[in-house]
Amino acid sequence: xxxxxxxxxxxxxxxxxxxxxxxxxxxxxxxxxxxxxxxxxxxxxxxxxxxxxxxxxxxxxxxxxxxxxxxxxxxxxxxxxxxxxxxxxxxxxxxxxxxxxxxxxxxxxxxxxxxxxxxxxxxxxxxxxxxxxxxxxxxxxxxxxxxxxxxxxxxxxxxxxxxxxxxxxxxxxxxxxxxxxxxxxxxxxxxxxxxxxxxxxxxxxxxxxxxxxxxxxxxxxxxxxxxxxxxxxxxxxxxxxxxxxxxxxxxxx
Numbered sequence: 676x677x678x679x680x681x682x683x684x685x686x687x688x689x690x691x692x693x694x695x696x697x698x699x700x701x702x703x704x705x706x707x708x709x710x711x712x713x714x715x716x717x718x719x720x721x722x723x724x725x726x727x728x729x730x731x732x733x734x735x736x737x738x739x740x741x742x743x744x745x746x747x748x749x750x751x752x753x754x755x756x757x758x759x760x761x762x763x764x765x766x767x768x769x770x771x772x773x774x775x776x777x778x779x780x781x782x783x784x785x786x787x788x789x790x791x792x793x794x795x796x797x798x799x800x801x802x803x804x805x806x807x808x809x810x811x812x813x814x815x816x817x818x819x820x821x822x823x824x825x826x827x828x829x830x831x832x833x834x835x836x837x838x839x840x841x842x843x844x845x846x847x848x849x850x851x852x853x854x855x856x857x858x859x860x861x862x863x864x865x866x867x868x869x870x871x872x873x874x875x876x877x878x879x880x881x882x883x884x885x886x887x888x889x890x891x892x893x894x895x896x897x898x899x900x901x902x903x904x905x906x907x908x909x910x911x912x913x914x915x916x917x918x919x920x921x922x923x924x925x926x927x928x
Contacts, residue, residue: 706786706927708760714770715856724916780869825855
């Protein structure tokens with residue numbers, strides 16, 4: 676097993692080598708399955724490039740389609756996905772999905788947690804209270820709230836802050852297919868912090884304008900997480916899918 680500070684700052688070339696090692700030793704995986712949890716302003720298709728890499732490594736995968744109506748509803752959908760799979764299960768959360776796996780990950784059949792540009796709060800913390808002590812994320816200036824109280828990210832926000840290093844065609848698709856999140860969900864605290872009991876891993880994005888890099892780096896020490904930093908925007912599963920897959924495979928080991 677690589678040391679817990681192992682991957683921080685490694686080059687893409689080194690990570691490619693790690694990818695080969697992970698695939699070659701797939702028979703050594705302790706976890707059998709993976710549940711991928713998308714964040715706000717996204718949907719399950721955010722994992723389309725990561726999923727086949729995990730399946731090639733011998734893992735069963737479900738990309739949960741969470742409704743973003745409430746934290747409780749998102750956790751319930753995630754738990755139903757866990758129930759469908761052979762355990763042990765690795766839970767992976769992107770952005771808001773980190774809130775979800777922090778709550779859902781306390782189950783006995785959850786093997787480990789992977790935070791991908793994601794939030795990892797403590798018990799009693801909502802997203803709002805958790806981020807209150809950090810600087811303002813520029814991408815939040817582009818939120819649009821509808822009459823029902825749901826936030827969407829404007830096309831400009833997606834292009835300039837959420838996924839600025841993707842091709843225009845992908846940016847357009849993300850903006851059109853994004854899942855709006857209920858504003859009330861942002862004030863709901865988690866009741867458990869599964870990372871206190873489960874091995875944790877993190878993909879930290881160094882150009883993130885949604886989940887600030889400072890937040891992600893602060894979490895690595897708190898979680899005692901194996902971590903890798905990638906020089907990219909808020910969507911590393913689309914810009915660096917192999918790096919994200921490698922980290923999930925490492926978590927499954």
